[in-house]
Amino acid sequence: MRGAVTAQAPAKVNLLLQVGPLREDGYHDLVTVFQAVSLHEEVTAAPAREWGISVESADGTDVSGVPLDSSNLALRAAQLLAERRGVDEAVHLHVRKGVPVAGGMAGGSADAAAALVACDALWQLHSGLDGLAALGAELGSDVPFGLHGRTAVGTGRGEQLVPVLTTASFAWVFVLGTAGLSTPAVFRECDRLRALDGASAQPGDGRLEAVELALRGGDAEALGRALSNDLADAACSLAPELGRTLAAGRAAGAVAGLVSGSGPTVALLADSPAGAQRLAAELAPVVGPGRLRTATGPVAGARVLEPVAS
Structure with missing residues (x-):
């Protein structure tokens, strides 16, 4: 062993x-x-x-x-x-x-x-x-x-x-939230908001196909148009600053943005890794550099890290 x-x-x-x-x-x-x-x-x-x-x-x-x-x-x-x-x-x-x-x-x-x-x-x-x-x-x-x-x-x-x-790679800037959001609480808020306005889920509405097409084509602009999160309204309801962060990202030049999962991280799509660096630099005075992370995707799943031979 x-x-x-x-x-x-x-x-x-x-x-x-x-x-x-x-x-x-x-x-x-x-x-x-x-x-x-x-x-x-x-x-x-x-x-x-x-x-x-x-x-x-x-x-x-x-x-x-x-x-x-x-x-x-x-x-x-x-x-x-x-x-x-x-x-x-x-x-x-x-x-x-x-x-x-x-x-x-x-x-x-x-x-x-x-x-x-x-x-x-x-x-x-x-x-x-x-x-x-x-x-x-x-x-x-x-x-x-x-x-x-x-x-x-x-x-x-x-x-x-x-x-x-897909062989395409995409560049991201992530803006960390100032406080965590409970995933169960966000789902409950989603259910509450839907009950209030009578909305219902609409599977098969073409959104999945749009995302897959953009991914296969490596088209950041098309992917930006296709990004969608049904939990976004609920997350923004519980943490209104998320809406302001998304607006700041768009103003700073992001291709598009969305709440990541149940939040409170905001994911901003950039046009390239260099574009992600520029976007992060533009946002740093607004949100603080400590709240920003740049990344690319996709990457591999879990794997063992082998020690480097000396």
Whole structure:
């Protein structure tokens, strides 16, 4: 058995998020297009006498809200893998966070994906991607995508994935929120707003096809026109500053912008990596440089980081 294994997994942005009506099980049917972007979580799994977890920030990301007990998703992932595969060994997980906490970019799910990959390698289980993804789906809707990465259409709760085949790359600027938003609270607000105005979900309205066409064509302008998030109004209702951030992004030259997932991170699409740098520089005096991250996508899913030979 190896002494310690480090794995990384990416953040995600939802290029499309269509939210169906509330189901009897308390979830909503989703149609979403995930894109993995180059903000990463790193998880190191090392043998230990007892289960434990520690966390640090890789880039100034506030980690004060990350639980360090059995409710932590990465720790739950490692323990679930051990239970299902009959491993009677504890590990200590150390997480280096580079994804906003409670930011709608699936940082916790990326931790879980990285923990599954790291522990699978540490224990030499050879579970395979599909085996780990099946476990990940038990932990959270976004965990399977953290394992797969790249770009994919998600259905069901978002855990049923079909890859979108594209060679195009896109550039992003992410504006971190000043406070986290609870995903369940945003979904409840979405349901409340729909009930107030009599709106209903409209699956099959052509939005998915528009996003897929733009992705395959590598057309940032077309992708900008196709970006859509049914949770945006709810997130902006709970955090009105999101609307102001989106307006500031458009004024600074973004191709388009949207709330990332359930928020409160705002994702701004740029025309190129150089354009993303210019956009971030333009926004820095408005929102503060500490709230800005630039990234590209798509990127690969969770993987082991091999040590560099000396």
